[in-house]
Amino acid sequence: MKPIATTRSASSIPTGRLAIWWVLASEVVIFGGLLGSYIMHRLGHPEWGETAAHTNTWIGAFNTLVLLTSSLMAVLAHDAAEQGDGKKAARFIGMTMLGGITFACVKSFEWYTEISHGFTITLNGFWSFYYTAAGLHALHVIAGTIIMGFIAFDANRGRELQRVELIGIYWHFVDIVWIFLFPLLYIAK
Amino acid sequence: MSAESHSRHYIKIWAILVVLLVISVIGPMFGHKWLTLITAFGIACVKAYLVAKHFMHLDIEKAMIRWVLITSVVLMGLFYAGTAPDVMEHTGLHWTNDAAIYASENPVHEPGDHHAAGAGEGEAGHAAGEHGGDAHGGGDAHGAPAGAEVASTAEAGSEQGGETEEAAAPAPDGEVAEAAPATAGAAPGFDAAAAFQSSCSTCHGEAGDGNGPVGAALNPKPANFTDPAFWEARDDAMVHKAIKEGGAAVGKSPMMAPWGSTYDDAQIDAIVAYLHHFNTAGGATTEAAGETP
Numbered sequence: 001m002k003p004i005a006t007t008r009s010a011s012s013i014p015t016g017r018l019a020i021w022w023v024l025a026s027e028v029v030i031f032g033g034l035l036g037s038y039i040m041h042r043l044g045h046p047e048w049g050e051t052a053a054h055t056n057t058w059i060g061a062f063n064t065l066v067l068l069t070s071s072l073m074a075v076l077a078h079d080a081a082e083q084g085d086g087k088k089a090a091r092f093i094g095m096t097m098l099g100g101i102t103f104a105c106v107k108s109f110e111w112y113t114e115i116s117h118g119f120t121i122t123l124n125g126f127w128s129f130y131y132t133a134a135g136l137h138a139l140h141v142i143a144g145t146i147i148m149g150f151i152a153f154d155a156n157r158g159r160e161l162q163r164v165e166l167i168g169i170y171w172h173f174v175d176i177v178w179i180f181l182f183p184l185l186y187i188a189k
Numbered sequence: 190m191s192a193e194s195h196s197r198h199y200i201k202i203w204a205i206l207v208v209l210l211v212i213s214v215i216g217p218m219f220g221h222k223w224l225t226l227i228t229a230f231g232i233a234c235v236k237a238y239l240v241a242k243h244f245m246h247l248d249i250e251k252a253m254i255r256w257v258l259i260t261s262v263v264l265m266g267l268f269y270a271g272t273a274p275d276v277m278e279h280t281g282l283h284w285t286n287d288a289a290i291y292a293s294e295n296p297v298h299e300p301g302d303h304h305a306a307g308a309g310e311g312e313a314g315h316a317a318g319e320h321g322g323d324a325h326g327g328g329d330a331h332g333a334p335a336g337a338e339v340a341s342t343a344e345a346g347s348e349q350g351g352e353t354e355e356a357a358a359p360a361p362d363g364e365v366a367e368a369a370p371a372t373a374g375a376a377p378g379f380d381a382a383a384a385f386q387s388s389c390s391t392c393h394g395e396a397g398d399g400n401g402p403v404g405a406a407l408n409p410k411p412a413n414f415t416d417p418a419f420w421e422a423r424d425d426a427m428v429h430k431a432i433k434e435g436g437a438a439v440g441k442s443p444m445m446a447p448w449g450s451t452y453d454d455a456q457i458d459a460i461v462a463y464l465h466h467f468n469t470a471g472g473a474t475t476e477a478a479g480e481t482p
Contacts, residue, residue, distance in 0.1 A: 013251050021254045025261040032265030040273040044289060051297045061214045065207065068236075072203040075244045079195050118300025126297070172244045176237045183229035187217055 020166045024173050027140075031177050034136065038129040038184060048126040053189045054119060055130070059110045060186035063103050064178060067141075070099025071175040074168040081155065081164035089164050090156035093148050096171060100145035107138050130185055137181060140174045202243045209236050287444050294443065379456050381463035388448065389460075397467030409442050417470035428461050429454075 011018065042048055077092030111131075121131040144167065151167050154160045209232050216228025241247045247255065275281070279289045386395065392404035392411040399413035412419055427439050433454070436445025452460065 011251065011253055013254070018254075021250075021257060025257045028258060028261035029265055029268075032262070033268055036265060036269040037272075037276075040269065040276040043273075044277040044279065045293055047293055047295075047297050051299070057214060057217075061210065064210050068203060068206045068210065071240060071244055072199055075199050076196060079199070123300065124298045125292075169245050172240050175244075176240050179233050179236045179240070183213060183233050187213060187225065187229040189217065 014162065016162060016166050017169070020169050024170070027173060027177075031133075031136070034129075034133050035180060035184065038133060041125060041129065042184075042188070045125060048124075049189055051124060051126045052185070054114075055186050055189075056110060056113075057186045059106060060182050063106050064182045066099050066103050066106070067175045067178050070096045070103070071172050073099060074171045077155075078165045078168045081161040084158075084161065086155045086158035086161055089161065090152040093152040093155060093164065093167070097145050097148045097152070100141050100148070103141050104138060104145070107134070107141075133181060134185065137174065137177055140177070144171050144174055199243070202239055206236055206239060285446070287446060290443050379459050381456075381459040384452065384456070384460055385463055388451065392444075397464065407442070407444050409444075411445070412441075414464045414467035415469050417468060420465070420468050420470075425458075425461050428464065429457050432457050432460060 013021075073092045073095040077089045077096060080086075080088035080092055119127055121128055148167055148171075151160070151163045155164055213228050213232045216232075217225045219225075247258075279286045279293065385393075385397075390397075390401050392401045392407065393399055393414065394401040394404060394411075397414035399411040401411065404411040414420075431439045431441060431445060432452070433447065433449040435443065435447035437443040438447070448457070
């Protein structure tokens with residue numbers, strides 16, 4: 001017996017997919033509020049440009065590449081799931097997870113270096129936003145990676161293949177948030 | 190579309206995204222501000238569009254989903270439009286954001302100076318606590334140089350800001366005001382002592398020593414009127430101007446707000462005269478300050 005969410009559809013959208021879109025609609029407001037606050041403070045404080053110069057563009061760019069590539073893996077997993085190939089979908093989800101883990105490791109290294117050089121969250125307004133925005137985003141990366149573990153486990157056995165698309169939609173959103181965080185925190189100096 | 194062409198399509202989109210990423214990294218290297226803005230944020234929008242359309246399949250999703258997302262984006266825009274004017278501007282019709290003005294006119298904290306500044310604030314905060322306590326308890330703190338206070342308490346100055354603020358909060362007492370000489374003078378019916386207590390003491394301290402509860406957190410510290418050196422470096426006209434037009438008008442901290450719209454010239458003269466009684470050196474005012482319990 002399948003849970004009702006997977007078999008019923010509302011407004012001709014599978015309920016699970018409708019739910020993930022609702023999650024993302026609320027995420028738009030959460031990240032939008034945070035990034036909007038950052039932008040308005042940044043415009044009011046031109047002097048933040050000096051302190052933003054300490055962020056490492058190359059690390060940011062590398063992590064962007066990692067997330068873009070993991071997004072490709074997520075959409076290829078979705079493609080495989082649509083063809084009913086659970087094992088192939090699981091493999092691609094595994095590669096997406098690898099992207100998430102790489103992203104988190106690079107982020108840890110980056111933060112470790114910055115904090116050990118004294119760039120802490122309490123230093124000034126810029127670093128406060130830097131750690132809050134990138135930290136909230138990193139939590140989404142970690143959460144997505146963990147959930148993908150469960151989905152890959154099921155997909156490998158040919159179960160709950162519709163979830164491959166759902167986690168993919170979420171993962172692409174996390175990618176989009178980073179697409180905006182990258183220029184905001186690393187390029188605008 | 191066959192499965193094979195699906196995959197190829199996705200890989201093609203990914204390749205475009207990577208090229209766009211490379212452009213956004215190269216953009217700032219030319220050093221043109223507008224070019225950087227376009228390559229940074231213009232390209233971010235294009236990348237987001239490509240991911241949403243081709244990876245999230247928003248283009249073939251039900252229209253309802255797009256409306257839900259558009260609603261979220263519009264709400265975000267409303268939030269921005271409603272709050273940004275108050276955050277991006279540092280002055281308005283009836284307000285000024287002194288902290289933001291001060292921050293934007295001074296260099297940002299760097300790790301090197303952060304520790305020194307942090308320690309300094311801690312000491313000053315602690316000294317404020319000690320000083321404030323003495324002022325209300327014994328009164329002899331008026332005569333002690335502020336530097337000595339800092340030195341004597343610096344060793345124990347490891348408390349957090351919250352604690353020192355509590356310590357610096359003044360005990361309710363009106364004795365300082367009572368002991369002050371009447372300085373109505375040029376502004377009959379104007380109580381300079383009451384004006385000082387209501388407008389100035391939160392930063393400059395009830396005892397005029399620059400250790401008010403709000404002043405403890407400021408850098409630079411508010412003026413200490415008990416310090417003879419303060420009065421040696423200024424004449425009454427300069428103090429008058431600072432009160433009327435704000436600290437920045439005389440080259441001092443912009444954290445000192447302008448009071449010209451609250452008090453007229455005669456009233457400000459009365460306040461300046463009143464401030465003199467805090468001075469621990471010079472003339473009859475020494476006695477008055479000395480007698481302060």
